[in-house]
Amino acid sequence: xxxxxxxxxxxxxxxxxxxxxxxxxxxxxxxxxxxxxxxxxxxxxxxxxxxxxxxxxxxxxxxxxxxxxxxxxxxxxxxxxxxxxxxxxxxxxxxxxxxxxxxxxxxxxxxxxxxxxxxxxxxxxxxxxxxxxxxxxxxxxxxxxxxxxxxxxxxxxxxxxxxxxxxxxxxxxxxxxxxxxxxxxxxxxxxxxxxxxxxxxxxxxxxxxxxxxxxxxxxxxxxxxxxxxxxxxxxxxxxxxxxxxxxxxxxxxxxxxxxxxxxxxxxxxxxxxxxxxxxxxxxxxxxxxxxxxxxxxxxxxxxxxxxxxxxxxxxxxxxxxxxxxxxxxxxxxxxxxxxxxxxxxxxxxxxxxxxxxxxxxxxxxxxxxxxxxxxxxxxxxxxxxxxxxxxxxxxxxxxxxxxxxxxxxxxxxxxxxxxxxxxxxxxxxxxxxxxxxxxxxxxxxxxxxxxxxxxxxxxxxxxxxxxxxxxxxxxxxxxxxxxxxxxxxxxxxxxxxxxxxxxxxxxxxxxxxxxxxxxxxxxxxxxxxxxxxxxxxxxxxxxxxxxxxxxxxxxxxxxxxxxxxxxxxxxxxxxxxxxxxxxxxxxxxxxxxxxxxxxxxxxxxxxxxxxxxxxxxxxxxxxxxxxxxxxxxxxxxxxxxxxxxxxxxxxxxxxxxxxxxxxxxxxxxxxxxxxxxxxxxxxxxxxxxxxxxxxxxxxxxxxxxxxxxxxxxxxxxxxxxxxxxxxxxxxxxxxxxxxxxxxxxxxxxxxxxx
Amino acid sequence: xxxxxxxxxxxxxxxxxxxxxxxxxxxxxxxxxxxxxxxxxxxxxxxxxxxxxxxxxxxxxxxxxxxxxxxxxxxxxxxxxxxxxxxxxxxxxxxxxxxxxxxxxxxxxxxxxxxxxxxxxxxxxxxxxxxxxxxxxxxxxxxxxxxxxxxxxx
Numbered sequence: 001x002x003x004x005x006x007x008x009x010x011x012x013x014x015x016x017x018x019x020x021x022x023x024x025x026x027x028x029x030x031x032x033x034x035x036x037x038x039x040x041x042x043x044x045x046x047x048x049x050x051x052x053x054x055x056x057x058x059x060x061x062x063x064x065x066x067x068x069x070x071x072x073x074x075x076x077x078x079x080x081x082x083x084x085x086x087x088x089x090x091x092x093x094x095x096x097x098x099x100x101x102x103x104x105x106x107x108x109x110x111x112x113x114x115x116x117x118x119x120x121x122x123x124x125x126x127x128x129x130x131x132x133x134x135x136x137x138x139x140x141x142x143x144x145x146x147x148x149x150x151x152x153x154x155x156x157x158x159x160x161x162x163x164x165x166x167x168x169x170x171x172x173x174x175x176x177x178x179x180x181x182x183x184x185x186x187x188x189x190x191x192x193x194x195x196x197x198x199x200x201x202x203x204x205x206x207x208x209x210x211x212x213x214x215x216x217x218x219x220x221x222x223x224x225x226x227x228x229x230x231x232x233x234x235x236x237x238x239x240x241x242x243x244x245x246x247x248x249x250x251x252x253x254x255x256x257x258x259x260x261x262x263x264x265x266x267x268x269x270x271x272x273x274x275x276x277x278x279x280x281x282x283x284x285x286x287x288x289x290x291x292x293x294x295x296x297x298x299x300x301x302x303x304x305x306x307x308x309x310x311x312x313x314x315x316x317x318x319x320x321x322x323x324x325x326x327x328x329x330x331x332x333x334x335x336x337x338x339x340x341x342x343x344x345x346x347x348x349x350x351x352x353x354x355x356x357x358x359x360x361x362x363x364x365x366x367x368x369x370x371x372x373x374x375x376x377x378x379x380x381x382x383x384x385x386x387x388x389x390x391x392x393x394x395x396x397x398x399x400x401x402x403x404x405x406x407x408x409x410x411x412x413x414x415x416x417x418x419x420x421x422x423x424x425x426x427x428x429x430x431x432x433x434x435x436x437x438x439x440x441x442x443x444x445x446x447x448x449x450x451x452x453x454x455x456x457x458x459x460x461x462x463x464x465x466x467x468x469x470x471x472x473x474x475x476x477x478x479x480x481x482x483x484x485x486x487x488x489x490x491x492x493x494x495x496x497x498x499x500x501x502x503x504x505x506x507x508x509x510x511x512x513x514x515x516x517x518x519x520x521x522x523x524x525x526x527x528x529x530x531x532x533x534x535x536x537x538x539x540x541x542x543x544x545x546x547x548x549x550x551x552x553x554x555x556x557x558x559x560x561x562x563x564x565x566x567x568x569x570x571x572x573x574x575x576x577x578x579x580x581x582x583x584x585x586x587x588x589x590x591x592x593x594x595x596x597x598x599x600x601x602x603x604x605x606x607x608x609x610x611x612x613x614x615x616x617x618x619x620x621x622x623x624x625x626x627x628x629x630x631x632x633x634x635x636x637x638x639x640x641x642x643x644x645x646x647x648x649x650x651x652x653x654x655x656x657x658x659x660x661x662x663x664x665x666x667x668x669x670x671x672x673x674x675x676x677x678x679x680x681x682x683x684x685x686x687x688x689x690x691x692x693x694x695x696x697x698x699x700x701x702x703x704x705x706x707x708x709x710x711x712x713x714x715x716x717x718x719x720x721x722x723x724x725x726x727x728x729x730x731x732x733x734x735x736x737x738x739x740x741x742x743x744x745x746x747x748x749x750x751x752x753x754x
Numbered sequence: 755x756x757x758x759x760x761x762x763x764x765x766x767x768x769x770x771x772x773x774x775x776x777x778x779x780x781x782x783x784x785x786x787x788x789x790x791x792x793x794x795x796x797x798x799x800x801x802x803x804x805x806x807x808x809x810x811x812x813x814x815x816x817x818x819x820x821x822x823x824x825x826x827x828x829x830x831x832x833x834x835x836x837x838x839x840x841x842x843x844x845x846x847x848x849x850x851x852x853x854x855x856x857x858x859x860x861x862x863x864x865x866x867x868x869x870x871x872x873x874x875x876x877x878x879x880x881x882x883x884x885x886x887x888x889x890x891x892x893x894x895x896x897x898x899x900x901x902x903x904x905x906x907x908x
Contacts, residue, residue, distance in 0.1 A: 016847075018844055018845070018847065019844075019847070019849075021852070022844040023836070023844070024852070025849055025852030025855050026836065026840040026843050026844055026849070026852075026855055026856075026859060027790070027830060027831070027836070027840065027856075028788075028789065028790020028791070028829070028830035028831055028855075028856040029790070029831075030852050032789075032792075032853065034789070034792060035783075035789040035792075037784075119773075119775060208887075209887055210851070210853075210887060211794040211795075211800060211802055211851070211853045211854050211885065211886075211887050212792075212794065212851070212853045213794065258851070258852065259851060260792075260794075260851050260852070260853030261850075261851040261853060261887050261888060262851075263887070291796055292794060292795045292796055292797075293796075490851055491849075491850030491851030491852065491888045492850065493850070645847050646847065649847055649850065649890060649893055652889065652890075652892055652893075653850060653888045653889040653890060654889075656889035656891060657887070657888075657889050679795070679797060679799075680795040680797055680799035680800055680885070681797055681799055685885060685887060686889060686891075687882050687884075687885055687891075688877070688878040688879075688881050688882050688884075688891050688894070688895070689878055689879070689882045691878070691891050691892070695892055
């Protein structure tokens, strides 16, 4: 195989380096947990609840236990022998490893069968029976706020987040967090406004469906655990498993190879606590691989309802905005309360509005849990505020781009929280979209039964804060380099980006650098791979670590009396008399941050802003309701792209994924909370035939001054504008407004005939 | 219950003890350590489990191993050197997480064997049974076109 030259003066940042793992992926050799088999390994298969809310009266595992080949059947009783208080979660300790006393949604894990043969385990699962005393259930997020059906008897905040502490021991409520923001006096401003508009929007529950379904393997000794897991957050897994077991962190080792997609599904703890307990009980390695169907019962994206109200002055300036958002968190909070707060404060949109009121509620319901999905709540918000923006522009008779431009947040102006906008190229992105859309040329409207329309939308996102990343960079005696970081490469190209950043500092070709995958015994702490935070946070940490290594090399050069440009191998030869030794640099990064005050205000809410806008041209067949996208244009501010090609594919991939959430995807529940379409046969994700005729993805020229070499996150920005841009274009084409996702042919057909 | 079957795997004659319910993907993973074909949706809807049996692509998660008796089975691991399709996928950046990639590569080879110069519509239709959740679709289309050019040159 061809090896790249290590030392180089070619810039590494801004170069479209092919992914470091390209060969592994096109030959089917990339390492996934999916592939892992360990000696003596047992497979676990999960028996799940068949009711949405009920007390467990009886679980009968006798027939399953008696099936030849079954090693053991485990329920919460056995779990508690290992962990007396087996509740986990990043925001609330509310999720039992297996259901205890109660089940809270259809599909909740109740028991596990272990067997050497997964088919035997699966057969045994079908022999388990359970009886429940059914309880009233609640499914709708707005109803949940006042419902008599209470999902959790008592709230158990984890204690990690200060704004959740006051919820401890709260009873008779489904509200897992209420976030409030008040700036100015919205009520008064509405009275003084020239016009006031109010709309209500909703989004549906959908699933990430990574093609590598969730999978974890645990192996144990009496006092240590190794967990091999498809996880976006190995450091969190280690800390949380150590907490559950009362063990020190160094007795829990978490390894993460490549992920076959993540999108937020593989965050915090999913199967890791379960396989850990099972391995400790069975004293053998245990693997659980979910099926595609089971993923739908594990983690989803929040359904939401958003009531939005704006006051507008005579000259088309938005003077006041009121936002009320309900997030359907399902039966367990997962990271929902963070979505409620971290996304909640951007609910008024990227507009300069003096008087703002936001109320954002995380609700428990009897549906599968909801967490983070590519955008951390932002796509739900943009869906509402950009539909609202378009409706207002239409009513006011102002061009939708002009109306946005009139109200857009400018650099240096305070956002709703009071945090000043910095390095957020909102105007530039909108302008570029206008040009690419050829907005000033009228669109051919089509004739006959097929109508044409166009629409745009723009959104922004703050980055979850404050979070920490650490990295180490090791330079070997031959001048080769290894980067150690716990960022999980789930397809976003982080290995390649980190190698480019280290290579830029050390003047080495990115292709020659090795990036070690997460192993908590080896790679330093990282908060998680989520929310487009890694390129910025880990990128900064890797840059600092590489600079530290470079600095140490320079000190050695000086100490040894070598020239400033002395090649690295010669430094080590001089120092150790042979090819020996190494230099290790370390870096840690945490941005500054200020918690919001009682009014939700802070002058430092985020380390950086992400900006994304989409424009759409489409055709609607008025006889069938079918929508066909002829153009989809996505423009984003990603700072300075570290790897332009990967940046482009990230914007594109995010937008196409959001296209699925916009036009097709919806988890459909019946009146008993049973999911009816938990398979690819009935839950349709985008394929090649769903592509728009033309798709353009562009990053505007920009710089994130605090980012590594001007870069910042890009994984989510492509999702922001897609849904509302399509709804706005449909409105433009057929004069009908849809306020609920998905924009299915049925929904359009019915709306046309209303 | 188990019985021995013989078949050709990536050009070599092999045998395996299989149970009647086992899929070909399972047997390749458990008996031969080949993980390039992988089960994802379990319904033959996504193409991650694509294998080539007697020259035709099949969904390996639905294809019973016993049906492979005497057949010639080929997987992504068959070729030692990268072919034009694999090179084109790398050059076009036609994958992200890589989980679906072997299936796309095998289907693209079959497409180009049948149609050496497919247009965009033909590519979309032929590969529509393979799903990519990362949605690297525009890059995949580019890669197929590039692979076609590379093959014609070769």
